[in-house]
Amino acid sequence: MQVALMNHSDRLNKMLNRVILLTPCTAEYEDGEDPEDVKDSLPTVGFWTSIGVYADYGPFWEHDLETLCNHEDVWEDECKDLRNYTGTETSVSSKNNDHWT
Numbered sequence: 109m110q111v112a113l114m115n116h117s118d119r120l121n122k123m124l125n126r127v128i129l130l131t132p133c134t135a136e137y138e139d140g141e142d143p144e145d146v147k148d149s150l151p152t153v154g155f156w157t158s159i160g161v162y163a164d165y166g167p168f169w170e171h172d173l174e175t176l177c178n179h180e181d182v183w184e185d186e187c188k189d190l191r192n193y194t195g196t197e198t199s200v201s202s203k204n205n206d207h208w209t
Contacts, residue, residue, distance in 0.1 A: 157203060160172075161202055163200065165193055176190060
C-alpha cells in the first residue's frame with residue numbers, strides 16, 4: 109500500500125481522502141549492511157510527531173526546524189543536515205516517516 113501511494117499518488121489522490129496504514133514500519137538497509145543494524149533507528153519511530161512536528165518541510169518548517177534543533181535528542185549534525193534543505197522540497201507528513209525508518 110505504501111509503495112502504491114508513493115508511486116501512484118497523482119491518480120490515487122483523486123480517489124482517496126484518507127488512508128490508514130496498519131502495517132508495521134519498514135526498515136531499509138543497503139546491500140552489505142547488517143539488517144540487525146536497522147534496530148538502532150526503530151526508537152526514532154514517532155519522534156517528530158511526539159514533539160509536535162507534523163510535516164517535513166511543511167508550511168511551518170522554520171518553526172518546526174527550531175523545535176527539532178532545540179530538542180536534546182537531536183544531534184548537531186542531524187540539525188545541520190536539516191538546515192540544508194532549501195524549502196523547495198515537497199511537504200511530507202511526519203507520520204509517513206513512521207513507516208520508513
